[in-house]
Amino acid sequence: MKVALTVAGSDSGGGAGLQADLHTFAAFGVHGTTAVTAVTVQNTVGVSGVHEIPPQLVADQIRVVVEDMHPGAVKTGMLASAPIIEAIGEAFRRHGIGRSGSVPLVLDPVCASMHGDALLRPDALDALRSLFSLATVVTPNLDETALLVGTRDQRAAARALLELGPAYALVKGGHGTGSRSQDLLTDGTSELWLDAARIDTGNTHGSGDTLGAAIAARLASGDTLADAVTAAKRYVTRAVATSYSVGAGHGPVGHPPATDASLLPDPAAAGVGT
Template sequence: MSDRRSPLPCRVLIIAGSDSGGGAGIQADIKAVTAMGGYAATAITAITVQNTLGVHGVHPLPLDLIEAQARAVLDDIGADAIKTGMLGSVAVVERVAAILDTSNAPAVVDPVMVAKGGAALLDDDAVSAVRSLMIPRAALLTPNAPEAEALTGILVADLDGQRRAGAALLELGAKAVLMKGGHVPGQTVVDLLVTASGETLLEGPRIETNSTHGTGCTLASAIAAGLALGRPLEVAVAEAWAYVSEAIRRAPGLGQGHGPLDHGWPLKDAR
């Protein structure tokens, strides 16, 4: 009898926090990687009590447990890309940086600092650890404007600010930087991909909606899936950007606050 199994999907290890509401964090990451054709595995850094109205509690997991999850995945399943999200503390940043050093997989680093509702997800003293330990290990860094400002001290209020902050983050060691423009004022949203060889602009009209919870997590994980599938960086970023834009447009309108995206729209369209 012939083997009807399909080829193994490309593997993404996600190291991030859990969102009980399902719109961001590990839950959004898994959905995004799956929708983009990858296989998602996880190492959870913290459990959050969260819904569309905000973060109501954060419970970090022990360092050894975080590392044990990652090691269990890397030593057995392996990874073609790694995505990091919420890390929370200096100690977790240090441990995750050490984990990244044991793998050759490219790392997409989302420097998560604040939840959509305003809750802090990274200790103030951990910002310098992200700057010194995570940025140099990033094949791609994906900061929004406030995160880029915190990491560089450069005001990001327009495209020029995005360019200057992106260049500064390259100087800090990132191989590439996707400067997200959702927090930058204007009717058009511009994301700027900056590499040593140049820049790529991705732009589109701002979608007026409250359903933007987890956009950063979703975008970074979708890019990681593209890299795991062997896409060139520019192609992985463009495909993920288009995926997230459509996921925002099709958002199901759940919850009373910042609602989740429709992560599964490509799977629905494929039926």
């Protein structure tokens, strides 16, 4: 059984965070493990509280999972604070996670919820940027690129992100405008554009987490990065197409089985930005 690890926060509403990651890992036939960084008080309407996990406890969760279960890929989500990020970076280096080792790292730089609630302390941005040098791929949306590198232009954002040291940048276009959503994957030399039509729904909670977790699941299963990103884009398209309403706010995306990515729809035919 292939194993993936998510280092992320808990969403009490069950739509995003490590809950979405675990749903996605399971959909791809990968055993999911967790290192919890924070517990949010959250539902479909918003985030009303955050409790951060002590940094050493986060690092210890990573350690015991890696030593016993040997994940084939790691994905990060909400990292909350600079001390937690620093502890995570040290743990990744020690255990060969990311570019310094043999375990690929998908870094989703989660800064805020889809409701606009902060999920990262303002003074943690520099610490988060310093973690990029370990990443196999970073996966920000346009709001996050504006915060991290000062631009929403995808090519310019990708260039600036790559200067921080990741092997690849995947700049997602779902927070843009127009009838199409285009995500850009680049290593600074070649480009892969993933084009999709926007699905008109407010039920997209957890779509970014799902995309990143799908990439990690496919990397854990042996895909190249380009193949993993393509499969993940197709999967998140299907996830949004099977989203549903629950609660009074934004409902979550669905997580249908996806053990055979070739069965998923072409992202150029229908899709959603994440």
